[in-house]
Amino acid sequence: MSPVHDESTHSSCSHHQGNGHSSHSSCGHQHGNEHTCSHQEAPLKGVKNIIAVASGKGGVGKSTVAVNLAISLAQTGAKVGLIDADLYGPSIPTMFGLLDEKPEVAGKNLIPLEKYGVKLMSIGFLVEVETALVWRGPMLSSAIRQFITEVEWQELDYLIFDLPPGTGDIQLTIAQTIPLTGAVIVTTPQDVAIADVTKALSMFRKVNVPVLGLVENMSYYELADGTKDYIFGNQGGEKFAKIQGIPFLGAIPVDRAIREGGDSGAPSLLTHPDSATSKALKQIATEIARRISIANATL
Secondary structure (H helix, E strand, C coil), X not given: CCCCCCHHHXXXXXXXXXXXXXXXXXXXXXXXXXXXXXXXCCCCCCEEEEEEEECCCCCCCHHHHHHHHHHHHHHCCCCXXXXXXXXXXXXXXXXXXXXXXXXXXXXXXXXCEEECCEEEEEHHHCCXXXXXXXXXXXXXXXXHHHHHHCEXXXXXXXXXXXXXXXXXXXXXXXXXXXXXCEEEEEECCCHHHHHHHHHHHHHXXXXXXCEEEEEEECCCEECCCCCEECCCCCCHHHHHHXXXXXXXXEEECCCHHHHHHHHHCCCHXXXXXXXXXXXXXXXXXXXXXXXXXXXXXXX
16 A cells, blocks of 8 residues: 555546435546446445544644543444544544554555454554654545545444544545545534534534534543533533534543543543543443434334
8 A cells, every 4th residue: 555646547426325215435537528436346345334533623622532532432342444534634643652663564555553352453553653743635535545445344334434623635535535424513612613514413413424523522520529620611512502402422521631642542431431531522422323323223
């Protein structure tokens, strides 16, 4: 698998699958007056559910939610994969303690790394930590397509995409290349974060991706006497979800163990399973799985 493909020979082409679902995959096009499309096997055909974890703004703990969601689902016995789609700022190698690990190659495909029961792929496994990616949109999109089509994911119950912040090329590439089961949007309670969440929600609605719900991270800090300090505001995410008519999946308190686990590669869900934060994360994962099961049952 090369880092990127020549984007001049790739574009998106709609395919129709069974059960009435529409999906998309990359097709080679000939340049000139004739337009031909080579219909290939649908990508990720062994994956049952594909979840995008998104945020309108950086720094709200989106990757923390994605990592702990993946681990929590894996703890239930599900087969789970996680793609670090934030190519400019990959966090997965650090958060899983795999900074020095490289994936093996089988034929032209990569074998995902695996830890804590989760299969993993990140650009951080393929380039040096100090290397800055100075890539334009087409190169970013090509790299994401390769993570989808040239990695041996095999059969999974859930494949989670940890998206970059915002509403750019990577988000659109994923939404247009594969049939997303739904999106989980992460925010913090303050108004400056909520303003950007509105844009992320609007994007998913425009590309017809169901929104599974909203997670409010860093909701409060619990003081020694048991009272709650709402550092970033009180229930901003929950109020926003109600106004927008989307499910509110839960609130996650500020916890030093979350930061320590993310830095050390040992997520707090594993090291502090009985903490209020871990219980909140597990409840959110349970609710997401429940909503997906209900949606699948109605198809």
